[in-house]
Amino acid sequence: MEFFSNFYDIVVSRWDLIESAFIEHMYLSFVSIAIAILISLPLGMWIAKTKRFAEPVIGVTAVLQTIPSLAFFGFLVPIVGIGTNTALIALIIYALLPIVRNVYTGIIRVDSSMIEAATGMGLTKWQRLRQIEFPLAFPFIMAGVRTATVLTIGVATLATFVGAGGLGDVIYRGLQSNNQYLVLAGAVPVALLAIGFDFALKWLENRATPKGMQLKD
Amino acid sequence: MIRIIEVKDLWKRFQDGTEAIKGVSVKFETNKLTCIIGPSGCGKTTLLKHLNQLEAPTSGDILIDNESIFSQDEVALRRKIGYVIQKIGLFPHMTIADNISIVPKLLKWEKRTYQKRVDEMLELVSLEPDIYANRYPLELSGGQQQRVGVARALAADPNIILMDEPFSALDPISREQLQEHLQEIQKRLKKTIVFVTHDMDEALKIADKIVLMKDGEVEQIGTPDEIVNHPANDFVRSFIGTERMQRFQKTSKRDVGSLRQWYVSEIDVPAQPVEADYSVAEAVELMVQQDVLAIEIKEGEQILGYLTKDRILEALVLERGDAS
Known part of the structure; x- marks a missing residue:
């Protein structure tokens, strides 16, 4: 019981810090995911169409993914300096791989008979992509977005090291002052945020997936 | 109004070097159903796909109403061809209604016009619009799905319909129903239909003209009668020959009297009376027409026994196995 009351006291006394860190964290995650989606969607579709570039593009994003996130933030500092932009760049690059790969897989997995029927009926390439391939790949794309989101929310705790704030601030202060309750007061919202985003996206996915495709499972 | 499709000295070599079509010239006549038939790999599907520019020829030309299709916009061409x-x-x-109205929508028909069209098309292929229009494809059986496929091809009222082995993946009963249905539709609508198949029975049943292909070349063009009675060469003869022999061997051509060992003496469902010399195919057709699940086999006034649908299927499967 003492544990909870101590934790509660910390949360109440540091509420201003936690609240602003939470908002910064949301902002960092949301903006980087949104930009990553804007980059990945056309990129994934493009490599699915021109198969020649699929391997190199996915390879590069995979290599970027393997760089330890802490080191990656460090690399960026001499190039772009410190601040929110540095954090955003790192987070966007991290989020690319799961989305690009799932857009690519989703599009190339569309049954060839769908493509043949659509082409044979006189859909242009663009109409085919928009009306047939994208909707059929949608569940895959959403799975990629969800993976990327959970990942980004976790990695965003490192933004504190480039002075971009976020819940990492709270955790870092807790570590420095050897205050486990403060560490927890930063970590718990991160977890809640990740779970919350994941639920919201799952809900969105179910809403947006046409009924006819849900029958498949 | 599109009148005639003319293929002129068409050659197709694929990038890997295979020659799929070697100098084919053929006319597909107006408002006739022409079957392209041949063993697998003979180039029949490749030939069909040239007609809506899904394939581009190495050389040669295809004219529709004396105008080369290759001088036309491929997308516009395809929208005119089912x-x-x-x-x-x-x-x-997409719902069944959305599937059927794809091409009308591409052609910018008004909403009310294409909605009405969807209902008409569903009625044409014997699917009740109120029940099926808002369902999804996966809620339908294979046979029903392909009915929708046919409805979709007819939706924008094209003069030409291309069909690439449309019924070959269906079970035998659905296949026969759809063949008959296509014949009825063709009687009413009069389209120029090019129909690819590998099944000689199917071709003989539905075709006005048959184009028989082998190894990328046309072996014979003629009406079903001409092909059967005057085969042009040994290949044609053997192609029909084996097909016909298989046809005679099929259990479905035997009479129901010969399935005596499969009879049961009592059933608890309504049964359609048939004579013992009816063929199995005829008996099954009667069952479908009368919507019953069993037949009562009679010889004159005497009842020999009963066959349920399941018993017939069992007999067909097992006895075919014995015969081969």
Whole structure:
């Protein structure tokens, strides 16, 4: 019981810090995911169409993914300096791989008979992509977005090291002052945020997936 | 009004070097159903896909109403030609109504016009619009799906319909129903239909003209009668020959009297009376027409026994195994 009351006291006394860190964290995650989606969607579709570039593009994003996130933030500092932009760049690059790969897989997995029927009926390439391939790949794309989101929310705790704030601030202060309750007061919202985003996206996915495709499972 | 499709000295060599079509010239006549038939790999599907520019020829030309299709916009051309494929290719994320109205929408028909058209098309292929229009493809059986496939190809009222082995993936009963249905539709609508198949029975049943192909070349063009009675060469003869022999061997041509060992003496469902010398095919057709699940086999006034649908299927499967 003492544990909870101590934790509660910390949360109440540091509420201003936690609240602003939470908002910064949301902002960092949301903006980087949104930009990553804007980059990945056309990129994934493009490599699915021109198969020649699929391997190199996915390879590069995979290599970027393997760089330890802490080191990656460090690399960026001499190039772009410190601040929110540095954090955003790192987070966007991290989020690319799961989305690009799932857009690519989703599009190339569309049954060839769908493509043949659509082409044979006189859909242009663009109409085919928009009306047939994208909707059929949608569940895959959403799975990629969800993976990327959970990942980004976790990695965003490192933004504190480039002075971009976020819940990492709270955790870092807790570590420095050897205050486990403060560490927890930063970590718990991160977890809640990740779970919350994941639920919201799952809900969105179910809403947006046409009924006819849900029958498949 | 599109009148005639003329293929002129068409050659197709694929990038890997295979020669799929070697100098084919053929006319597909107006408002006739022409079957392209041949063993697998003979180039029949490749030939069909040239007609809506899904394939580009190495050389040669295709004229529709004396105008080369290769001078036309391929997208506009395809919207004027109905297309039905073997794997059906209905879009699972769209309702039946949406699937059928794709081309009318592309052609910018008004909403009310294409909605009415969807109902007409569903009625044409014997699917009740109120029940099926808002369902999704995966809620339908294979036979029903391909009915929708046919309805979709007819939706924008094209003069030409291309069908690539449309019924070959279906079970025998659905296949026969759809063949008969296509014949009825063709009687009413009079389209120029090019129909690819590997099944000689199917071709003999539905075709006005048959184009028989082998190894990328045309072996014979003629009406079903001409092909059967005057085969042009040994290949044609053997192609029909084996097909015909198989046909005679099929259990479905035997009379129901010969299935005596499969009779049961009592059933608890309504039964359709048939004479013992009816063929199995005729008996099954009667069952479908009368919507019953069993037949009562009679010789004169005497009742020999009963056959349920399941017993007939069992007999067909097992006795075919014995015969081969």
